[in-house]
Amino acid sequence: MxxxxxxxxxxxxxxxxxxxxxxxxxxxxxxxxxxxxxxxxxxxxxxxxxxxxxxxxxxxxxxxxxxxxxxxxxxxxxxxxxxGVAYVPQGRRLFAEMTVTENIEIGLMTRGKGKAVRENVLDLFPLLRQRLRQRSGTLSGG
Ligand SMILES: Nc1ncnc2c1ncn2[C@@H]1O[C@H](COP(=O)(O)OP(=O)(O)O)[C@@H](O)[C@H]1O
Ligand SMILES: [Mg+2]
Structure with missing residues (x-):
């Protein structure tokens, strides 16, 4: 926090x-x-x-x-x-079969947010832009 x-x-x-x-x-x-x-x-x-x-x-x-x-x-x-409280539990808790894009979309959907927040997230983690269509389960755990 x-x-x-x-x-x-x-x-x-x-x-x-x-x-x-x-x-x-x-x-x-x-x-x-x-x-x-x-x-x-x-x-x-x-x-x-x-x-x-x-x-x-x-x-x-x-x-x-x-x-x-x-x-x-x-x-x-x-x-x-x-x-205003976020809980980041141990482990990654991604939807492994879905793409990076789809995982982000789910987060946006639950909060009723759109493109601007998506862009903020991708600015924070720019490498994800190259991996939007990758299945999240195949991302490195490191
Ligand atoms: N769902 C649950 N049902 C019953 N007892 C639980 C449950 N979860 C945790 N406990 C008990 O509550 C106590 C505190 O657990 P927990 O908060 O998980 O401790 P910590 O995270 O510090 O290891 C322990 O005695 C644990 O056995
Ligand atoms: Mg514990």
Whole structure:
């Protein structure tokens, strides 16, 4: 979240459960605009659960998650990215059988964006312009 236009994220008193099992106990975390924050912990400590809670994929039983003051805990998972939080999970998660162009089109379609955003993306990653018709599963993983 270091890009210009990024927002402050503030989590306070977050409790999360899987069924009856409590995993997060009153988690507090502040990430200010322009900062990079690393969340460390042993396996099972609750790192992924924290990220899922931010993205609305695990409900917050208590506490709040605010992005520049906007409460995220009440939002449906598909509305959280629209509020301005992006989750880049481990792995590439491409539609391997589809081309680079088609993968980009799906992203644009879900956000109702068009040609201008597509051009921005291709300016950020210019090599993709040469590979628009390539099946994304055949791109190097490196
Ligand atoms: N879907 C789930 N159902 C039940 N328990 C889960 C689920 N996902 C994770 N857990 C449990 O929640 C705890 C935190 O897991 P997780 O957030 O994945 O930890 P981390 O990412 O830090 O390794 C662990 O005890 C894990 O077994
Ligand atoms: Mg994890």
């Amino acid at each position: 270091t890009e210009a236009g990024s927002k402050a994220l503030a989590i306070s008193g977050l409790d999360c459960f899987y069924g009856e099992v409590q995993v997060l106990y009153g988690l507090d975390l502040v990430l200010n605009k322009g900062e990079v924050l690393c969340l460390f912990g042993r396996n099972g400590a609750g790192k992924t659960t924290t990220l899922k809670a931010i993205m609305g994929l695990v409900p917050a039983a208590a506490g709040s998650i605010r992005l520049d003051g906007t409460e995220l805990t009440g939002l449906a998972a598909h509305d959280v990215p629209k509020a």
